[in-house]
Amino acid sequence: MIDISPEQARTLAAIITHGSFDAAAAHLSVTPSAISQRIRAVEAAVGRPVLTRARPPGLTESGQAVVRFARQLELLSADLAEELEPAEPHGRTRLTLVINSDSLHTWALAGLAAVGDTIQLEILREDQEHSLDLLRAGAAAAAITATAAPVPGCSSRRLGVMRYLPVCAPEFSRRWFESGVTAAALAQAPVLVYDRKDDLQDRWLRRFSPSALQPPRHYVPAAQEFGDAIRWSMGWGLMPEIEIGEDLRAGALELLGPATPVDVALYWQQWRRGSAALGEVADAVQAAARVLR
The missing domain is CATH 1.10.10.10 (Winged helix-like DNA-binding domain superfamily/Winged helix DNA-binding domain)
Incomplete structure (x- = not known):
C-alpha cells in the first residue's frame, strides 16, 4: 500500500x-x-x-x-x-471550479448563486474541451466539460446538451449571402471565433465542404462581446440556442441556412472524494442545467 x-x-x-x-x-x-x-x-x-x-x-x-x-x-x-x-465559526469553504464561458454566460450562474451565501467560489473560465487539464492537475475541484469519461479520481454526471445555432445580423446576411449560404460564400464571409481552441464554427463549416474552408476570422474571447460582434455585423458565428431566442424573434439575428445545429453534450466532473460543500454545488449546478436539452 x-x-x-x-x-x-x-x-x-x-x-x-x-x-x-x-x-x-x-x-x-x-x-x-x-x-x-x-x-x-x-x-x-x-x-x-x-x-x-x-x-x-x-x-x-x-x-x-x-x-x-x-x-x-x-x-x-x-x-x-x-x-x-x-x-x-469556521469560515466558508472555498472551492475552485472550471466553467466554460458560454455556460457561465447563459445558465450556470443561476445555480451557483444559490450557494453563494455559504461557499466561497473561484471560477476559472476554460473551454469545455480543455477544462479537464485543470481538474486533473488538482487546480480545481470540479469542472463543466464536454468529456464524459471521468479523469482519474473523479466522477462524471451528464448535465445536458448545449445547442449552438449559426447566426448573423440581417445586414451581414444581405452583404455576404445575397445568393445563398454556399461554400463559396462561406469561404469569403468573416467568421467570429471565441479563441484558438474554439472549433465550433469549423465543425459547422465541414458540413459544406470536404476540404477545410478558411474564411477571414475575428477572435473575440468573451461571451457577451462575441454575441455583440455578431449583432454588429462583424461576422457570423455559432451562439447558444438558449441565448438568442429573443434576437431571432425580433429579427436582430438570422439563422444561416441550412440552420443545422451543433450540439455539445456537457458533463459535471468532480473529485470522487468530495465534501458536503462540493455536493451542494454539484446539486445546484445540476438544477440549473435543466434549461439544457
Missing part, C-alpha cells in the same frame, strides 16, 4: 501553489531542506517522480494525483470541523 501522509501531500501542493521549494518552505514555516525531504519521501512512496524539475516546478501524472489528494483533504477537514464543532 502506498503511504503518503497529509503533511507530505500538502507540501507538494504548496510547491505548486507558490512556485518553488523556498516559497513553499516560507509558507509552511519549515526549512527548504525539510521540503526536499518530504518530496523525496513522496517519490519513494509512489516509486516515481512527482515533480518535473523546471522553473517553476510542474507536476507529473503521479504528482497530480497527490495534489488532488491534498486538496480533497482540505475539504474533508472543513467538513469534519463543522461536524465536530457546529457552533464554532
Whole structure:
C-alpha cells in the first residue's frame, strides 16, 4: 500500500501553489531542506517522480494525483470541523471550479448563486474541451466539460446538451449571402471565433465542404462581446440556442441556412472524494442545467 501522509501531500501542493521549494518552505514555516525531504519521501512512496524539475516546478501524472489528494483533504477537514464543532465559526469553504464561458454566460450562474451565501467560489473560465487539464492537475475541484469519461479520481454526471445555432445580423446576411449560404460564400464571409481552441464554427463549416474552408476570422474571447460582434455585423458565428431566442424573434439575428445545429453534450466532473460543500454545488449546478436539452 502506498503511504503518503497529509503533511507530505500538502507540501507538494504548496510547491505548486507558490512556485518553488523556498516559497513553499516560507509558507509552511519549515526549512527548504525539510521540503526536499518530504518530496523525496513522496517519490519513494509512489516509486516515481512527482515533480518535473523546471522553473517553476510542474507536476507529473503521479504528482497530480497527490495534489488532488491534498486538496480533497482540505475539504474533508472543513467538513469534519463543522461536524465536530457546529457552533464554532469556521469560515466558508472555498472551492475552485472550471466553467466554460458560454455556460457561465447563459445558465450556470443561476445555480451557483444559490450557494453563494455559504461557499466561497473561484471560477476559472476554460473551454469545455480543455477544462479537464485543470481538474486533473488538482487546480480545481470540479469542472463543466464536454468529456464524459471521468479523469482519474473523479466522477462524471451528464448535465445536458448545449445547442449552438449559426447566426448573423440581417445586414451581414444581405452583404455576404445575397445568393445563398454556399461554400463559396462561406469561404469569403468573416467568421467570429471565441479563441484558438474554439472549433465550433469549423465543425459547422465541414458540413459544406470536404476540404477545410478558411474564411477571414475575428477572435473575440468573451461571451457577451462575441454575441455583440455578431449583432454588429462583424461576422457570423455559432451562439447558444438558449441565448438568442429573443434576437431571432425580433429579427436582430438570422439563422444561416441550412440552420443545422451543433450540439455539445456537457458533463459535471468532480473529485470522487468530495465534501458536503462540493455536493451542494454539484446539486445546484445540476438544477440549473435543466434549461439544457
